[in-house]
Amino acid sequence: MKRFLAILLAVVMVLGLVACQSTPAADQPEDPVASQQPEEVVDNAAQIVEEKEYEKTYKTYFSNSYASFNYYTTAYATVREIVANCIDGLVEPDIYGVYRASLAEDWDVNEDQTVWTFKIREGLKWVDHTGAETEYEVTAQDFVDGIRYIGDPQNDAYSLRVVRNLISGLYDYYWTLDDIDCGTITDQKREDVVASFDEMVGVKAIDKYTVEYTLESSAPYFLSLIESSMLMLPVEYDYAIALGDDFAVDNEHMLYCGAYYVSDFERDKAITLTANPHYWDAEHMTLETVEYQMIPDGTTSLEMFKRGELDYSTVEAEAYLSLQGTEWEDNLLPTSHSFSTNYLWLDFAGENPEFNIFINNQNFRNALLYSLNREAIASLREPVTPSRILRNTINAEGAIFDSNGVDYTDYSPLKEIKETDYNNPELAKQYMEAAIAELCDADGNIIGCEPTTVDYLPVCSFDVDGKLPVTICYVGTDDEAEIIMAQLFKAMIEESIGAEYIDFQIQAYSGWTYGTVADPLNYDIYFDSLSTGYADPSGILTRLTTDGAENVGCYDVPEFDALIEKALAASTFEERLQYFAEAEAYLCGNGFVIPFISSLRGYYMTYSVPYTEPLTLYGNVKYKGTLVMDEPLTYDEYATLKAAYEIERAEALAAAN
Amino acid sequence: VGKYILKRTLNSLLTVIIVFIAVFMLLRLMPLSGYFPQEMIKETDEATRMSYLRNQGLLDHPIVQLGRFVGNLFKGDLGRSLTVYPKVPITTLLAEKIPVTAAFGFSSMLLGIILGLSLGLLMVRFKDRWGDRLGTAYILIVRAVPNLIYLFFIQVWISLWFKLPMVFDKDIPSSWILPVICLALGSIAWYALWLRRFMVDEENRDYVKFALVKGLPKKQVWRRHVFKNAIIPLVIYLPSDLLFIISGSLVIESLYAIPGTGGLLTTAIKMQDNNLVQVIVLMYAILSVIGVFLGDLLVAAVDPRIKLTEEA
Numbered sequence: 001m002k003r004f005l006a007i008l009l010a011v012v013m014v015l016g017l018v019a020c021q022s023t024p025a026a027d028q029p030e031d032p033v034a035s036q037q038p039e040e041v042v043d044n045a046a047q048i049v050e051e052k053e054y055e056k057t058y059k060t061y062f063s064n065s066y067a068s069f070n071y072y073t074t075a076y077a078t079v080r081e082i083v084a085n086c087i088d089g090l091v092e093p094d095i096y097g098v099y100r101a102s103l104a105e106d107w108d109v110n111e112d113q114t115v116w117t118f119k120i121r122e123g124l125k126w127v128d129h130t131g132a133e134t135e136y137e138v139t140a141q142d143f144v145d146g147i148r149y150i151g152d153p154q155n156d157a158y159s160l161r162v163v164r165n166l167i168s169g170l171y172d173y174y175w176t177l178d179d180i181d182c183g184t185i186t187d188q189k190r191e192d193v194v195a196s197f198d199e200m201v202g203v204k205a206i207d208k209y210t211v212e213y214t215l216e217s218s219a220p221y222f223l224s225l226i227e228s229s230m231l232m233l234p235v236e237y238d239y240a241i242a243l244g245d246d247f248a249v250d251n252e253h254m255l256y257c258g259a260y261y262v263s264d265f266e267r268d269k270a271i272t273l274t275a276n277p278h279y280w281d282a283e284h285m286t287l288e289t290v291e292y293q294m295i296p297d298g299t300t301s302l303e304m305f306k307r308g309e310l311d312y313s314t315v316e317a318e319a320y321l322s323l324q325g326t327e328w329e330d331n332l333l334p335t336s337h338s339f340s341t342n343y344l345w346l347d348f349a350g351e352n353p354e355f356n357i358f359i360n361n362q363n364f365r366n367a368l369l370y371s372l373n374r375e376a377i378a379s380l381r382e383p384v385t386p387s388r389i390l391r392n393t394i395n396a397e398g399a400i401f402d403s404n405g406v407d408y409t410d411y412s413p414l415k416e417i418k419e420t421d422y423n424n425p426e427l428a429k430q431y432m433e434a435a436i437a438e439l440c441d442a443d444g445n446i447i448g449c450e451p452t453t454v455d456y457l458p459v460c461s462f463d464v465d466g467k468l469p470v471t472i473c474y475v476g477t478d479d480e481a482e483i484i485m486a487q488l489f490k491a492m493i494e495e496s497i498g499a500e501y502i503d504f505q506i507q508a509y510s511g512w513t514y515g516t517v518a519d520p521l522n523y524d525i526y527f528d529s530l531s532t533g534y535a536d537p538s539g540i541l542t543r544l545t546t547d548g549a550e551n552v553g554c555y556d557v558p559e560f561d562a563l564i565e566k567a568l569a570a571s572t573f574e575e576r577l578q579y580f581a582e583a584e585a586y587l588c589g590n591g592f593v594i595p596f597i598s599s600l601r602g603y604y605m606t607y608s609v610p611y612t613e614p615l616t617l618y619g620n621v622k623y624k625g626t627l628v629m630d631e632p633l634t635y636d637e638y639a640t641l642k643a644a645y646e647i648e649r650a651e652a653l654a655a656a657n
Numbered sequence: 658v659g660k661y662i663l664k665r666t667l668n669s670l671l672t673v674i675i676v677f678i679a680v681f682m683l684l685r686l687m688p689l690s691g692y693f694p695q696e697m698i699k700e701t702d703e704a705t706r707m708s709y710l711r712n713q714g715l716l717d718h719p720i721v722q723l724g725r726f727v728g729n730l731f732k733g734d735l736g737r738s739l740t741v742y743p744k745v746p747i748t749t750l751l752a753e754k755i756p757v758t759a760a761f762g763f764s765s766m767l768l769g770i771i772l773g774l775s776l777g778l779l780m781v782r783f784k785d786r787w788g789d790r791l792g793t794a795y796i797l798i799v800r801a802v803p804n805l806i807y808l809f810f811i812q813v814w815i816s817l818w819f820k821l822p823m824v825f826d827k828d829i830p831s832s833w834i835l836p837v838i839c840l841a842l843g844s845i846a847w848y849a850l851w852l853r854r855f856m857v858d859e860e861n862r863d864y865v866k867f868a869l870v871k872g873l874p875k876k877q878v879w880r881r882h883v884f885k886n887a888i889i890p891l892v893i894y895l896p897s898d899l900l901f902i903i904s905g906s907l908v909i910e911s912l913y914a915i916p917g918t919g920g921l922l923t924t925a926i927k928m929q930d931n932n933l934v935q936v937i938v939l940m941y942a943i944l945s946v947i948g949v950f951l952g953d954l955l956v957a958a959v960d961p962r963i964k965l966t967e968e969a
Contacts, residue, residue: 067742074743075694153708160705178708245737245744266827267742267753269916294914295824303813304823515690515929549702 033643045644056288061295070248071230084620096652097615120209126255140211145237168202224535228618311607339396340531340599349554363435365591370428371496399532411581425496444468456522469503475523537580611645669946685719691929740928758917762902765840773848799846824914855887896951
């Protein structure tokens with residue numbers, strides 16, 4: 001029923017959006033601090049915080065299963081949130097996003113930023129799932145052993161590429177072991193290579209409390225990588241190795257050195273984090289427990305929030321509209337940011353000859369680029385101010401800054417791409433006509449294209465006649481939100497370019513998996529997302545090169561590859577960003593990848609005070625310092641706190657630089 | 658009877674073995690990329706993925722994998738989940754999940770039998786009158802209306818009116834009430850529908866008319882003859898319900914956040930968790946043949962016309 005109603009509502013929304021593309025979105029709530037002076041704003045915010053009563057427990061939820069807690073092997077974001085609160089890294093951001101000491105009380109870096117040295121706090125012990133101290137002390141060796149653990153292919157570390165390529169010698173160590181495992185190398189013994197780790201790999205315990213990382217290349221973003229990557233976390237190696245595959249399969253088979261430990265764990269049901277009584281920063285802990293329960297459905301979480309059974313709930317677009325005019329209207333808060341970008345992925349090597357011929361044509365890609373009304377698509381998720389989630393670049397704005405504080409997406413020519421309004425149906429049609437003039441004869445036959453049956457099985461199979469209109473097969477999941485978005489794409493592309501030129505077919509594949517659709521190229525267009533993982537564009541862009549892992553559409557872009565090479569070889573960070581900006585602009589401006597919105601999802605309601613926890617731009621939410629009120633936060637309170645926070649953050653960032 | 662049981666046992670065992678080997682081999686025909694979630698494919702290169710597959714033994718010949726699985730099976734090791742719950746022992750998973758689902762399954766089955774049979778009796782007792790019409794309306798609603806509509810209504814509104822928890826919490830006894838009722842709604846309708854039908858059939862039989870003409874009290878005829886004969890076709894399905902008790906309900910477990918087995922097989926197939934799929938299939942195959950077997954035994958026990966002999 002919910003699915004039916006959602007689809008019905010959304011189809012109405014889609015029709016409305018397509019019909020009224022130029023109609024402004026609904027009014028935003030009034031800004032309650034617009035007329036206030038900065039000092040007044042800060043005072044008012046302080047007053048809000050002082051007046052409230054605070055709880056010791058935060059009740060929240062998760063939607064997907066917690067597979068295991070092994071932070072080195074997990075691919076699940078939900079697991080990372082638990083781990084981020086239970087295992088501390090070397091550094092962590094404060095509430096303004098400035099890196100501060102965590103398990104490392106101090107750090108140093110050489111001039112070319114290839115050698116990073118961290119001084120670890122002394123006397124810290126790992127605790128178990130009861131909060132009791134174990135015999136294991138947190139030392140520099142635990143960070144070395146973390147790299148040792150992930151460097152062994154038999155431990156199946158996840159998302160190893162960046163760290164493996166960055167830490168000196170780790171790449172060779174990993175692949176030597178792998179070659180031995182698969183029999184390619186027979187003249188070396190595994191145990192000998194394992195024993196050579198300390199000589200081969202650029203991570204060393206200089207003494208008991210000093211760890212040093214030697215990197216393959218300059219990495220000014222290294223602290224952000226420490227924040228974002230689970231692979232940089234420490235491990236008590238003897239303990240982990242002794243447990244083998246059982247390491248971190250549940251809360252009883254792991255050790256903790258963070259603000260919380262997992263005191264209760266019921267798989268697929270509930271998790272309780274309890275404050276670590278031996279935590280190094282216990283004085284800044286505000287919550288005694290964080291209680292998670294599994295709520296797979298957004299409607300249920302919202303209803304439970306209203307009944308006071310949860311302290312937080314997301315509010316999707318349709319729920320947002322239903323709460324207008326109710327007692328909860330004042331508690332609807334806009335989500336703040338997402339570094340994840342939704343984009344259209346194009347298949348340059350698929351079996352559909354019509355699409356294949358056209359997609360390799362620059363004019364056709366331009367036609368696609370200019371046919372999208374990004375604001376209309378954004379309205380599906382953000383009905384109030386859709387413009388705030390538009391995004392024309394792959395790397396997110398506000399994620400990467402140079403040493404002068406300039407945003408990476410403000411580097412030219414990426415800035416021009418970022419600011420272009422691509423909603424231009426007339427131009428789209430002109431480009432399409434130019435493409436047709438280049439690729440078709442006077443009778444509308446596509447030159448070099450024979451009628452055939454396109455085999456995208458198990459997804460679909462269809463006939464193409466080698467004539468206009470060009471058949472495009474868009475493949476997505478059968479998720480109702482995705483179906484609606486696909487319908488919107490169809491409507492706007494066919495309307496902009498012309499249904500006489502484009503036949504946009506939607507295939508909602510219920511058995512959708514990456515392995516059956518994207519990887520074997522059983523699509524012409526599909527929708528996906530990429531996220532800026534740390535404060536450097538390389539995290540995404542090096543995966544998008546012609547031979548990159550993310551180039552599943554198999555395009556061939558030597559110009560882009562060359563710019564990436566230049567960026568990686570750049571001598572300064574600013575030069576590096578400049579080349580990356582040129583590369584990204586080339587890819588997006590020429591329509592090889594079509595980003596359109598951020599992954600930000602609408603609104604939320606909460607009992608917690610915003611900006612009281614660390615600002616983890618690249619990592620996961622941390623509850624250390626979070627203040628939880630006994631009543632839900634209102635929009636006016638939120639706006640005041642936000643305005644005050646922005647003033648304070650600007651000062652903090654200025655002081656840090 | 659002993660010979661019959663032995664023969665059926667051997668046949669059942671053969672069925673289980675054939676089903677299991679077929680499923681095991683079919684699973685090995687799935688594409689290797691299916692072992693990786695989308696994020697993992699994007700984050701890893703081909704060589705790393707092959708390294709992972711090799712570590713998991715997934716590149717070995719299927720016969721070798723089958724031999725390894727059977728060998729471990731005899732040691733009581735069902736292996737570890739590959740993709741759904743990576744590296745978690747399957748015995749641990751099943752030990753966590755089956756008791757939860759089984760508790761809900763047994764409770765709802767019991768409720769379904771008691772209320773279903775009661776409703777069926779009520780409908781027969783008041784045939785073509787208010788009781789019958791009420792029961793028919795209930796059966797129609799449950800069977801004709803998409804279940805998500807009334808399940809969602811119960812979860813949101815009934816929980817609000819009666820101040821019951823919206824989701825299951827093992828420490829709150831009242832949180833069992835709504836999921837058990839929701840699980841039983843279908844079986845209540847099923848038992849009521851069929852009991853009514855079979856009892857009406859029996860009522861119209863000559864032996865019943867004869868017994869009544871002979872002067873036997875109606876209650877006695879009902880209890881000893883009509884009900885007893887009408888219940889026989891229903892009894893045969895009771896052991897098969899064992900499977901449904903263990904397999905759980907995807908929708909209801911999801912709605913009430915019950916950490917059971919509902920949807921486990923579907924998820925495992927979707928995520929190509931072959932280790933988990935083969936164990937669940939093996940378990941379901943065994944339970945199915947046991948269910949059918951027990952059903953036959955049970956019906957023979959309650960129906961004197963059926964004999965479990967070669968001659969019969």
